[in-house]
Structure formats: C-alpha cells, structure tokens
Amino acid sequence: MTVQDANLVTANNGVAVELQRCTMQLQHVVMTGGSIRVAGLRSDATLRADRLDVQATGPNQIVGANGERYHIDVTNSRFYETDVALFVADTGPPGTSVRFAYSTFYISDGLEMCKGPLLPDYIKFSIENSIVAAGAGFDALKQATPNTCVLTGTILNGQSNVLPGARVADPQFIDLSTFDFHLKPTSPAVDAAAAGTVATDHDFDGRGRPQGAKSDVGAYEYAP
Template sequence: MTIEFLQHTLFFPMMIHGLGFLSLSASLVLPWALTGLVQGQKITESLVKDVRQSFPVQQMSLPSRKLISQVSTATTYYVSATGNDRNSGLTTSSAFRTIQRAADLTRPGDTVLIMNGEYTNAPGRGAVLGISRSGTANAWIKFKAYPGHSPKIRHNTWNGIGFAKQVSYIEINGLEVIGNNANVTLSYALSQKYNSSNVLTNGNCINLDGRGGGIHHIRILNNKVHDCGGSGISATGADYVTVDNNTVYNNSWYSVYGTSGMSLLQNWNSDGNQGYKMFITNNRVYNNRMYVPWIQRGVITDGNGIIVDISKSGTNGAYKGRTLIANNISYKNGGSGILTHESEHVDIVNNTAYFNQQSPELKKKGDIYAGYSSDIKIFNNIIYPSPGTNTNTNLYSNVMNRNVTYDYNLYPNLAVVIVRGIHDVIGDPQFVNASNGDFHLRSSSPAINRGYYWSSLTSDFEGTPRPSGSGYDIGADEYR
C-alpha cells in the first residue's frame, strides 16, 4: 500500500498486516479525537459460529527489568463495579464506578486498582479505558487488578483499552479484556466485509497507536485478552514496549483489517538505542484467525499468533532497536505462529509453535519464519506444523532476506523443512499433551539439552531457570 493512500484515507484504529508476496502492509487508525463518536447497537444473532550460516551469534544484553519505584506523593485510586463516580475513589469503600473516571485524574506515579466486576464502554465512547495521561521514567502510571481480584473489561466499540498519541510510562496488569465476538455471526461479519467503520466487527482488545506522535515505555503484563473481532494486543508507532505473560486467543475473526493476536507495526525510534527495546515474552497465543478478507486485497492475509511488521520503514525511519520474542507458546492460529515481515533486528528464541496455518490460504508460509527481513535469528524453537503445511519458507531467501539464521530448532519427523540449520534436530518433541495445550516435555524428548546457549535468556515460559540441565532445552518450556 502506498504512502499516498495512507495520507488520503479516513483512518480507523485497526492493525493491518498484509503479508502476500511482494505486498506492503499498512495500518488504519481513526484519530483519537474521533474514537468516542462511534457506537453501534448490539447484534442479537448468536455466534456461529538448506541454508547454513556462520557463527558465532552476537547477543545483546537484556536491560534491567526491575520495577521503578513510585514517588512518595503518588495516589492510589480504587474502582469497583458497585462504586460511584461521585465518590472520592481513595478507598475501597469510596471507589469509583468507571475506570475512566480514575484515568482522567491520574498523575505520574499513581496507581488505579480495579476490583471485581464487569466494566463496559459508555454510549458514544470509543473505548472502555482511554489512556491520555502519561507517567514519567521514575513514576509510571499503573492500571492493575486489585490483589486477588479478576476484573473484566467488556466492549463493543473500537477498543477495550486504547492509548492516545504520545502517551508514555504506562502499565496494564492483570485485567481481562473481552471483545464482541460472541454477539457476531460469521454470516453477519461476511456481509460487512466492505464496512470499515463497523465497531461491532472491527474492535480491538488493547491497541496502542502512536502514528503522528510516538508512544513509548508501555508494559502489558499478565492479562487475558480474547474475543475481539480485531487485534488482541497491537502496537503501532511505539517504542520500549513489553508484552509479557498474557493469554491471547479468539481474536481477529471478523475485522476487515488484516489483524493478528499480537502485533508490532512500524516501530518508532524514541532514541538511538540499538539494544533490546521491544519484548514479546512468556505469552500463550492461540486460535487467532481471520475469517473475513482484508479489505484492501480481498483475501485472507493474517490471523497470526505473533508478528513484527514493517519495522524497516517505521514511523520515523528504519527501527534501530532490537526485538526479543522468547518463551512464547503459539498454536492453532490461522496464520503463522511467529513471523517477521519487512523487519529487522529480531531474535526469535525458545518458542513453541504448534499446528498453526489453520487458514488454508496461508498453509505454505511457515509456523515460524522471516519474510523480506534482515538480521533475524531463529534459534531453539520447536516448530511443529499442521499436516500439509511448511515449518518455514525460502520464498524470500537471498533476494529479499539478509542475514536470516535458522538453527538449533526442532522439527517433527516428516515435516516439510525448507530452510535448515546445521544443528537442527529432527524428531518427536514428545509433548505431554499438545492437543490440550500442555507443551511440557517428557523426559525422553530430543529437545532436552540440545539448544544453543542463549546467555541473556535465563528462564523459561513458567519462570524455571534456564538451563536446568547440562544445556539449554529447545522450546518454550525447560524440562525439569
């Protein structure tokens, strides 16, 4: 898609990632000031639902992940489903009713604790929680579940949680965000495949859109994100984003925009740091899939588990920072489990991808692969494709890819392995119960102690120290 097209289009807040051969990806966004103007009525229908490359590998050190302490003047606000926005919000017994009421008062260092209950978008609003105030480097603003509670954000508008441009130093922690899929049938969604302004089918769960003013230093932690017609967790034009320990599923079903479970699109340089700045780690991502064609091409293009998209031409030039995608479990998605498209400086390490490419249109892409990309390292991954699909692809080798290294990965017997590293392992990974989502390794697994020593990755999907034996295991879980 051309820049001229983007400049002359009415934008809506969905992530678009077109991945067809020689195609460009794009993103559309409705300006923040307009997101509160659209509110659709509820639909009453029920849901119908072998390239060898040189070594050694140069690794980047991970920065400190310690939480930043709050300033002494910080305020804690409380929100409860039985609260009242006329309250002070300063105690559990005087809690606000809406999260937005607290958000509109926050200053650097403040925390909003959200108690049990269901929180929905008010009529005419574009999000249940619209974040427009920033923290600082020494005083983040945090929106967290009250200890022991499991609050739910349910919406049928553009975003469950949306971020204004230029917002920074925000943490979202321990929330459940639920979209509108249960109120949409596939037949209805297909009837809307040319309607880019239908909030009922196109809404996202958690959406950061920094085009026109970059977003930076955002942490999305420990959330459950599901059933949004659009993207699950998406960040466009952002920098220093950590997406860790989330469960993301059943998204991207009905949107006309090419969306995925998790996506980073056109990353933004807030500084010149070339170390790790973007982290997608320890997430479980599954059953995200496109059923409605991307409106710009009329075909199924995405519905991936995790994608890093067009960082070669970020919102202010090629992205200089490095991205770590590690310890994720990505399975049964419509597109690939994990991929990069027109991107660079990405390490895809110790992930488990299983039975992805569920969309027939995408079965030759690969469960984990890089396309039109450079400086990509794909190490220590278990890549277990669906029957009749590829583990990876060489469509982009030599001409379109530069310095893309696959090695120390494990592929099952009889898998179609297009690009193979000299230390790759062929064999049954021996999962405990993959059909039920249990990807722990049995004691006889050939993945044990066969991985590359990735020294900056010191734990696995569940926090177990890595390595736990004589060497690194392959895959998201370290055997113990």
C-alpha cells in the same frame, strides 16, 4: 506502563492492546482476542512481555505491528492460533527489532513472521530457543527465508526448506488437543537451548531454569 497478573479480553474484531510512542510491559498476562488483532503496535512503540499467554477465540488472530522504530521483546510465552504480522517502514537506523525467546507457538497453517524479503541490517527479527508448530502438512514458518529471521536453537515441527539455526523435529507436547505444551521427557527440546542473546531463570509456569544440564527450548522447562 506495566500490566501484571491480569486477563485482557477483547470483543470480536477488537484489540486488547494498541501502542504508539509508548512502552508497555506485560507480566503473567492472559490475552484472549477476537478475530483480528489481539495486540497492535505503531511507530516508536515498545512491547516487552514475559509469561504471556495469547489464546485465539476466532480465525485470523494476530499480533500485528506497522510503522518505524517499534520493538517487541517476548520471553517465556505461549501463543495458540495467533500469527505475528510485521510491516516495517524504517528507512534507516535506528530501526525496528522483534525478538521472541523461550516461547511456544502453535498455529495450524504456519507462522508468517519470517515471510518476506531480505531485511536491512538496522531491522532485526529473531526467534531464539523457541518451538514453532503447525498442523500436519504445513510449514511451521510459512514461506520463510533465511534472509528475514535470525533463528537460534529453534525447533520446527515441520519445514520444507532448510533454515539455519533451526531443526525439524516433533517437540513432543504432552497433549496438543488440550493446548498442553508441556514437554514429554523424551522431547528433543529438553536440555537443548543454544547460546543466544537472552538469559532467563524461569519458564512460563515460573519454574526455575535450567532443570537439567541446559535450559529447555520453548515456554516450558521439563521437570520430572
């Protein structure tokens, strides 16, 4: 099933998308949630999304998954005040995989996706060429360990521990107060994408990538 060029709105405590034993593709979709889950996955579900805009309207909003052999693959997307909560029940391969690439997250108290114990080889959580930003005084990746997420070319606006594949820097958004996550020309994200597993020829706005020597990190490609 494919949903394209749409607005998905859920009432308070509702879920915009709930998947089990099926595949859904979201393309250029705005999702506005309540105070619990904007999207939920269960066993044998696959969610693929590009140019997804997830906007919180209440506290504790999450993209959540719980089960076995579920798959999330997201590119060129932005998440505002929306956490990612992942619970796995896989006991062997083939396992669960979750990948966010060329995306931008802002969550005031930090993203929980990389929190947890060492994962077996058949479960893969990864963040590639993305920006994760939190409010002042919070780690961008909450209680993260190098054993949980594979990070590649990712910028964190603050982090108290060293995480391979990430660097700590101010991403220099145009205006966080208005949720404008476009990059200033001096942003360390410009021309900073690393070699990863995802190749994309456009950004969240549909602008072509790259505009410079290399693609930019995050959902937006800077263009003069």
